[in-house]
Amino acid sequence: MRIELGTPGVGGLAEVVGVLGDWQGDRGSVQLHPGDLGWYWRFGVERTAGAVRTWRVDGVIGAVGMLDEPDLVRIAIAPELQQDEEFARVLAADCADPERGVLIEGKVYVEAPMGSRVQDLLFKEGWDLDEPWTPLRRDLTEPVEDSGMRVEPVTPATSAERTAVQRASFDGSTFTDERWQAMAAGTPYAGARCLLGRDGDGTAVAGVTVWSAGRGKPGLIEPMGVHRAHRGHGYGRAITVAAAAMLRELGASTAVVCTPSFNVGAVATYRAAGFAPLPETRDLVRKG
Known part of the structure; x- marks a missing residue:
């Protein structure tokens, strides 16, 4: 498994929107939606592109991160990869290391699908649970x-x-x-x-x-x-x-x-x- 962290650039945003849409479902936990990216787009296409991170697995997008703030990344993960151990370890390491360009140093937040392996790993590595949110459908x-x-x-x-x-x-x-x-x-x-x-x-x-x-x-x-x-x-x-x-x-x-x-x-x-x-x-x- 070859996993690469990168940014899509303005030209790659349409692909990101497409995969986020493909990953949505009525079963399982709620995760980052194309509309979340659409609402962020009010800041302009260049800033939106700069706030997006992608993790590609053998060239195919396997996860998308959106930096709502420099200290908060919201991550959507392809359903088939949410329990993958190797992929989760890379995501967790990238979020924990400021030099990887995902999050800044100090107090930071990660939103990931509930029950995903990356969430389990971060919790076991000493990250704490933040305040609860209520999704409604x-x-x-x-x-x-x-x-x-x-x-x-x-x-x-x-x-x-x-x-x-x-x-x-x-x-x-x-x-x-x-x-x-x-x-x-x-x-x-x-x-x-x-x-x-x-x-x-x-x-x-x-x-x-x-x-x-x-x-x-x-x-x-x-x-x-x-x-x-x-x-x-x-x-x-x-x-x-x-x-x-x-x-x-x-x-x-x-x-x-x-x-x-x-x-x-x-x-x-x-x-x-x-x-x-x-x-x-x-x-x-x-x-x-």
């Missing part, structure tokens, strides 16, 4: 009920409203019109939609972006937010139901979302929208 076999909300796809003409809702939903958000345009120009957005929810007066009060991984594959909600001035009216549940309906229209088998377990309000919102919680996931942290 909704089956899309049957038609989705009406959301009861006026919801419309975002276009370039309404993107400013979408980004304004995002900034008003999350403290510290830097989502601008330029970043929406960069995201919308990215390869993953070909199978994505942004939705804007309005109240009875036509005011934009909620927004969501959904990402397809292809027909018959799980679709991702990332992100969803409600304007802080319009909370407490059920808009979060409504826009999430609309997001599920859009993913079904795009051919997704299920809709998936993930939120920190301590965010009990978000978990309750997704459950109210018909999502069922899956077993919690945890990153691994090396405290340096």
Whole structure:
């Protein structure tokens, strides 16, 4: 087995998006989705390419890492390699060694599929479990009920409203019109939609972006937010139901979302929208 760590470059991002889509399934743990890469694309194609790492096995991509931050890598692994001992040892070594160019020195985090061999190895090597996250999933076999909300796809003409809702939903958000345009120009957005929810007066009060991984594959909600001035009216549940309906229209088998377990309000919102919680996931942290 010849394993090579590298970066795809801008020209290789389409291949990465493709393999991430191929690896998605409704069984097994939730892992890095093409939509995660698509959401990162708001920072531009060059920065996105610079944040991606690939591990090739005899020339074929066997794992993809995305550096959400210099101290956090999120890793997706081909299903047939998730329990491979040799491959896991290489991944673990590469994540632990700053000179390999995956993670910086000091306190760092690794997100890998729950139950994968690399996660077991890092834990045995002294890495600790970080705070739990709750993934939730909704089956899309049957038609989705009406959301009861006026919801419309975002276009370039309404993107400013979408980004304004995002900034008003999350403290510290830097989502601008330029970043929406960069995201919308990215390869993953070909199978994505942004939705804007309005109240009875036509005011934009909620927004969501959904990402397809292809027909018959799980679709991702990332992100969803409600304007802080319009909370407490059920808009979060409504826009999430609309997001599920859009993913079904795009051919997704299920809709998936993930939120920190301590965010009990978000978990309750997704459950109210018909999502069922899956077993919690945890990153691994090396405290340096």
